[in-house]
Amino acid sequence: MMADKGNNNKPSQWHEIETLLGSKLPALPTSKQMDLLKDTSWIEGYVQNILEKTMPKQEVKKSVRSKAEVFETHYHVIVKTPISYENNPAVKVRTDLIKIEEMLDNKKHQLIRLPCLVIPSTARATYKEGILQIKIRKKKLNKAYREVSIRYI
Incomplete structure (x- = not known):
């Protein structure tokens, strides 16, 4: 019986909220409409489509x-x-990465992530029988502590 009393109050509460807001509220979704809302697989395609439309098209260099x-x-x-x-390769070295650009086909480059930090100015490259070899000195980690003065305010 109490459940019926609660249901009888809902339309009047709904009407009171509409009166308070000064406009008619939309009808609650049906169970069939709720089932459609549960399937969210379409969202990924929609977001991808929006991103493709908003992002400028650029010719991306091919990374081998x-x-x-x-x-x-x-x-x-x-x-x-x-x-x-x-291909007349060009080798560029930074502390964590090597970039090999092929000059003949300037749209290709190869990125090689290094396992540790290196000193780029020490890089040496040799080419023999189809193999490019690059040798770079590792950057030493300074394990000594440095004392820092404290300014008391």
Whole structure:
């Protein structure tokens, strides 16, 4: 009986809220409409479509998946990768990454992540029988502590 009394109060409460807001509220969704709302698989496609429309189209350089072998010794990191001599490669080194650009096809480059930090200015590259080898000195970690003065305010 109490459940019936509660249901009888809902329409009047709904009407009171509509009166308070000064406009008619939409009808509650049916169970069939609720079932449609449970399937959210369409959201991913919608978001992807919006992103494609808003993001400017750019010609992205092709990044070749690295076939490089990376070795570490006590003091050096050595990278060996097969590359064609005709492509006239350019090697660029930073502390954590090597970028090999093929000059013949300037839209291709190869990125090789290094296992530790290196000193880029120490990099040396050699080419022999289709293999490009790059040797770079590791950056030493300074394990000594440095005392910092404290300013009391």
